[in-house]
Amino acid sequence: MKYRFFSDCHMHSDCSRDAEDPAMMMCEAAERQGLYAITLTDHCECDVYEKEDYNRSVRQSYFEAKKASAVFQGKLRVYAGVELGQPLHNLDATQDVFSTCDFDFVLGSLHNLRGMEDFYYLDYNEQDVDALLARYFDEILEMVRWNGFDSLAHLTYPYRYIVGEKGIPAPLYPEFGDRIDEILSLLARNHKALELNTSGLRQKLGQTLPPLEVLRRFRQLGGTYVTIGSDAHRWGDIGAGVETGLSMLLQAGFDRFTIYVGREPVLLPIE
Ligand SMILES: [Zn+2]
Ligand SMILES: [Zn+2]
Secondary structure (H helix, E strand, C coil), X not given: CCCCCCEECCECCCCCCCCCCCHXXXXXXXXXXXXXXXXXXXXXEHHHCCCCCHHHHXXXXXHHHHHHHHHCCCCCEEXXXXXXXXXXXCHHHHHHHHHHCXXXXXXXXXCCCCCCCCCCCCCCCCCCHHHHHHHHHHHHHHHHHHCCCCEECCCCHHHHHHHHHCCCCCCCCCCCHHHHHHHHHHHHHCCCEXXXXXXXXXXXXXXXXXXXXXXXXXXXXXXXXEEEECCECCHHHCCCCHHHHHHHHHHCCCCEEEEEECXXXXXXXXX
């Protein structure tokens, strides 16, 4: 392995409905690869918190991460995280999660706009794509203003489906440059992290979420903290694209990346 502190801070175990491998299996795979640290970040979709049983699964995921952390002590650092989806759509759920589980790391995530389905399910022939993206960046900004997370997950998520899966061209710069700048500056001012999500590299999109130009801009606007995650939904994808992600960070002017322990950033050198 090329990098000494190679870590993966975004992955899903069978405590997420779209993943199948138990946390222990994920940890074993990470240990075999010689990773420095991993953070388990199962889904908690706040807008359907009770309806879809996340109030139970989020506690189970926290328990599994704590258990794995004890089992792998001395072999692999395992941290308990959560991918908090749409936290502002149901603040009672968000509050419940924070009051029950003492997470190391909270990813702030937006999979769907208010009153809409996940971008994965939308029929883009029936949508005004530009208007949809404007709403997306506005809701992201709202979440960044709320400021209750540690790292902003997979900024540009809709592009995975619009551009990657459907092949519909969609603008990023210059159209949404002002909105993106506002998001990135506020993250930097709030001392929050931007996530570099490498899942897009192994999907049709063929690039990280967000792409390099956004990462560069975050640096220019004073950003310090970047977390990297494969967004693995099976053990075979753990660490996938992280090496590419780390070299992208260097290209964007960062010499360290960040992991979170007890909700505090820990900067690790890229070497
Ligand atoms: Zn996600
Ligand atoms: Zn995820």
